[in-house]
Amino acid sequence: MTSHLEHANFTVSDPDATAAWLCEVFGWEIRWAGPAISGGYTVHVGTPAGYLALYRPANPLQPGDDSYTRLGGLNHVGVVVEDLDTTEARVKAAGFLPHNHADYEPGRRFYFDDGDGIEFEVVAYDD
Missing domain, CATH: 3.10.180.10 (2,3-Dihydroxybiphenyl 1,2-Dioxygenase, domain 1)
Incomplete structure (x- = not known):
């Protein structure tokens, strides 16, 4: 299973x-x-x-500390997309700032933080 x-x-x-x-x-x-x-x-x-x-x-809650410096923190959420460039344009249109672009095996990616400070990794894998 x-x-x-x-x-x-x-x-x-x-x-x-x-x-x-x-x-x-x-x-x-x-x-x-x-x-x-x-x-x-x-x-x-x-x-x-x-x-x-x-x-x-x-x-309502207040934002916490940086997730990368606390045990049990959520560091980022990875989302696989088919078209990285189109998705990046949508991220920008939604008001978020893409950062940390990288192109290495097995794919291309970038990151962005949402309004609550949750970091998203967006990746498109090479076929």
């Missing part, structure tokens, strides 16, 4: 706004939205095969 990642769950300031730009940039769809644990609210956004659960607690 082969395993695969079904979803990851993040705490964000505005699940609806985050889901909207994820749909625009990556062509994903909202799979579900509704009440969540402890009076919070969650939006599931992604594909039929996997998704990101975007959670907002009932009481």
